[in-house]
Amino acid sequence: MTTQQIEELARQVESLPSQQQREVADFVAFLKTRSKPRGTPGHTLNHLIGSIPSEDLKEIMDAVNEDCSQIDWERWK
Incomplete structure (x- = not known):
């Protein structure tokens, strides 16, 4: 202005x-x-990189992929 x-x-x-x-x-x-960003800035979480075991990450990814591929059509009516 x-x-x-x-x-x-x-x-x-x-x-x-x-x-x-x-x-x-x-x-x-x-x-x-x-207009202010909400939440935690990503760089403050850098110390957590690598702290989740790879087996757990695989389990998480499998669960996400399985659940995201399903659509509950009844719920959207």
Whole structure:
């Protein structure tokens, strides 16, 4: 936004009743939190690389592949 647009927006917000100004502030806070990534950054988990035994990884992959290849059509009705 340009400085002029920001100033116009500020004027519009200032002209609102105080309750609506609070709603604008709440909405801006919501927009700021929505744009932040959620969860744990991947690089913080690097120390776990290689900590799961390969036999367990194979079992996990087999379970995922088996379950993901099945569709419960009744559940989607």
